[in-house]
Structure formats: structure tokens, C-alpha cells
Amino acid sequence: MPTVSHIPVLVQETIEALAVQPGGRYIDCTVGTGGHAAAILAHSSPGGQLLGIDADPEAIAAQARLEPYSGSCLLVNDNFVNLEAICLKFDFFPVHGILFDLGLSSLQLDSSERGFSFQQEGPLDMRFNPSQKITAADIINTYPESELAQLIWSYGEETYSRRIAHYIVKERPIKTTLRLAQIIERAAGGKRGKIHPATKTFQALRIAVNQELDNLKSALKQASNILGFRGRLVVISYHSLEDRIVKQFMQTESRDCICPPETPVCVCEHTASLKLVNKKVVIPSAEEIQVNPRSRSAKLRAAERIINNNEYYKTIEESDFFAELKSGGWRRPVLLERLKIAYSTA
Numbered sequence: 070m071p072t073v074s075h076i077p078v079l080v081q082e083t084i085e086a087l088a089v090q091p092g093g094r095y096i097d098c099t100v101g102t103g104g105h106a107a108a109i110l111a112h113s114s115p116g117g118q119l120l121g122i123d124a125d126p127e128a129i130a131a132q133a134r135l136e137p138y139s140g141s142c143l144l145v146n147d148n149f150v151n152l153e154a155i156c157l158k159f160d161f162f163p164v165h166g167i168l169f170d171l172g173l174s175s176l177q178l179d180s181s182e183r184g185f186s187f188q189q190e191g192p193l194d195m196r197f198n199p200s201q202k203i204t205a206a207d208i209i210n211t212y213p214e215s216e217l218a219q220l221i222w223s224y225g226e227e228t229y230s231r232r233i234a235h236y237i238v239k240e241r242p243i244k245t246t247l248r249l250a251q252i253i254e255r256a257a258g259g260k261r262g263k264i265h266p267a268t269k270t271f272q273a274l275r276i277a278v279n280q281e282l283d284n285l286k287s288a289l290k291q292a293s294n295i296l297g298f299r300g301r302l303v304v305i306s307y308h309s310l311e312d313r314i315v316k317q318f319m320q321t322e323s324r325d326c327i328c329p330p331e332t333p334v335c336v337c338e339h340t341a342s343l344k345l346v347n348k349k350v351v352i353p354s355a356e357e358i359q360v361n362p363r364s365r366s367a368k369l370r371a372a373e374r375i376i377n378n379n380e381y382y383k384t385i386e387e388s389d390f391f392a393e394l395k396s397g398g399w400r401r402p403v404l405l406e407r408l409k410i411a412y413s414t415a
């Protein structure tokens with residue numbers, strides 16, 4: 070069994086933001102090496118249950134941290150973009166809390182053959198799930214220069230995106246991480262400050278290979294649907310593109326009207342389904358960053374599920390649901406119907 074080298078980030082803050090309670094039911098959408106999942110299971114004991122999802126089959130196979138909780142947790146190798154379908158398949162909903170700890174684990178970053186690191190020689194791979202088709206090498210060696218520049222700009226916010234794309238296209242075929250890092254370093258005119266010049270391009274490639282931003286947008290919506298009333302959604306992100314999506318999602322979903330400010334009368338019919346838990350984003354302490362420098366860019370945001378108006382009106386029509394709601398229970402019947410319609414093939 071591989072030794073666990075990933076140090077989970079903002080663990081205590083995550084437990085607080087999720088408001089973990091004994092007997093609660095939780096989903097860790099990015100179970101990784103199980104650091105957060107183990108903490109959730111410890112705090113939800115006795116009776117807590119956890120569904121852990123990870124796109125990387127190696128993460129699911131190497132769960133040393135979760136062994137003591139094997140009776141209370143279910144691990145699924147899948148992409149969190151399929152969250153609702155997974156919950157329906159395993160009859161695991163509604164839940165008290167859902168966690169996303171985005172990005173990649175130290176295990177993945179440190180394993181050279183996965184191709185995530187520009188500091189170790191490896192193939193240009195970068196797939197979270199190796200059964201997925203497109204690799205970073207496919208993008209680097211086949212995309213037209215303009216598309217490559219656009220990708221590096223929009224997913225890496227790299228100022229030198231055009232120059233980097235031009236150098237890459239001139240030097241094709243490029244097969245390895247260190248070769249790509251050298252080419253980027255030359256294109257960007259050498260090292261700038263503490264940050265390696267390849268950082269942003271590697272981030273952009275990883276995002277593109279794994280369709281990270283689109284998957285996140287879709288999964289956040291599904292997570293909000295799967296939460297029971299007062300359930301908590303907690304997301305830890307590691308770069309501004311992810312954090313912007315999370316912030317916008319939580320802000321939008323916590324407002325009753327999302328019409329543009331110049332609209333005289335509301336026409337959007339949007340109703341809030343979340344309430345922000347923290348006004349300010351939660352970041353690691355100086356002590357945590359000193360012990361675990363990889364935590365330095367982490368940002369945690371949390372929101373609580375509330376009853377939105379549409380659901381409230383439905384309760385008047387559906388007496389069972391109303392009774393359940395009054396007793397403070399979860400909104401399972403309505404959710405089950407909706408998920409069955411959306412995902413059942415039978």
C-alpha cells in the first residue's frame with residue numbers, strides 16, 4: 070500500500086463549515102488520499118456515513134486512511150460531474166454535507182509518470198482518470214497555434230500565452246514535461262521571481278485535459294440539489310478561475326432575483342436556494358502554510374441549503390413532503406422523483 074504523503078488542507082475549518090454532526094451523511098466529491106474524508110467520518114461517528122468519489126482509480130485503490138471506517142464509507146471511482154447519477158445509483162441522498170477539495174493531490178503531483186509536474190521528467194499526460202482519451206500531449210502536439218494560445222490565456226491567465234504557443238508549435242513534437250517546461254521558459258524569457266514560468270501553462274493544460282471548469286460548474290448545481298435542508302456545501306479551491314466559479318455560484322444561488330440591475334421589475338423568477346455561511350473567504354493560517362506550503366493558495370467557501378420558494382409552493386401540493394418538511398426531515402420524496410426522471414433508464 071503506498072504511503073500517504075498528501076497533507077489535507079483546512080481540515081478543522083472544513084469540519085466546522087460542514088457542521089459535521091454524529092449520524093450525518095456526507096459526500097466527499099474529491100476523496101483523494103482520504104484526509105478530509107477520515108476527519109468527516111471521525112466527527113460524524115457514531116452512525117455517520119460517507120460517499121467518497123474520485124476520478125482517479127489509484128486514489129480509490131489506495132485508501133489507507135479510510136480503512137478504520139470501511140463499514141461507514143463507500144468509495145466510487147467516477148467523475149463528480151456525474152454526482153446526481155452516482156447518488157441515485159447508490160441511494161445516497163439527500164445529504165447533510167458535500168465537500169469539494171479541488172485540484173490534484175500531492176500523490177498525483179509527485180508521481181512523475183502522471184505528467185502533472187514541470188519539475189520531474191514524465192510523459193505529457195495530466196489525466197485524473199487514465200482511461201480518459203485526451204492527454205496533454207494530444208493538445209500540445211495537435212492544437213492550432215491560435216487555439217493553444219487561447220487555451221493558455223483563458224485557463225492559465227498567462228500574459229505570454231501567444232509567445233509560448235508560438236514556441237511550442239515550432240518545437241513540435243514535444244513528448245515530455247521537462248522538454249515542455251524548457252520551451253516555455255525560453256518563450257517567457259527565463260525565470261520571473263519565485264514562480265516558475267511553466268506554472269500557468271501547466272495549470273491551463275491540466276484544466277483543459279480534465280475539463281475542470283465545466284465539470285465544476287455542473288457539479289455545484291447538482292450538489293445543491295442533493296443537499297437536504299440546512300445541508301452544507303463546502304468548496305476548497307486553489308486558483309482564481311476555480312474560486313471565481315464557486316464565488317459566483319454561491320452568490321447567485323443566495324439571491325432571490327438575478328435580473329440585471331437596470332431591469333425595473335424582476336422577470337427572472339429566480340429564487341435563492343443557498344445562504345452564505347461565511348461572509349469572507351476562509352484561508353489557511355500562517356502556521357498551516359509553514360507546515361504545508363502547498364496550502365498557501367487555498368480558499369474555502371461554504372453555503373447552507375435553504376428551502377427555495379418553488380420548493381415551498383410544492384410542499385403545499387404534496388402532503389407527504391409537507392409533513393416531512395414540518396418534522397424537520399430531508400426532502401427525499403421529491404428529490405427521488407426528480408432524479409428518477411432525470412437519470413433512470415428503467
Ligand SMILES: C[S@@+](CC[C@H](N)C(=O)[O-])C[C@H]1O[C@@H](n2cnc3c(N)ncnc32)[C@H](O)[C@@H]1O
Nearest residue numbers: 077099101102103104105123124148149170174
Ligand atoms: C486536492 S485532492 C483531494 C485531497 C483529499 N481531500 C485528501 O484529503 O486527501 C483532489 C482530488 O480530486 C480528484 N478530482 C479532481 N477533479 C475531479 C473530478 N472532476 N471528479 C472526481 N475527482 C476529481 C483528483 O483526482 C484528486 O484526487
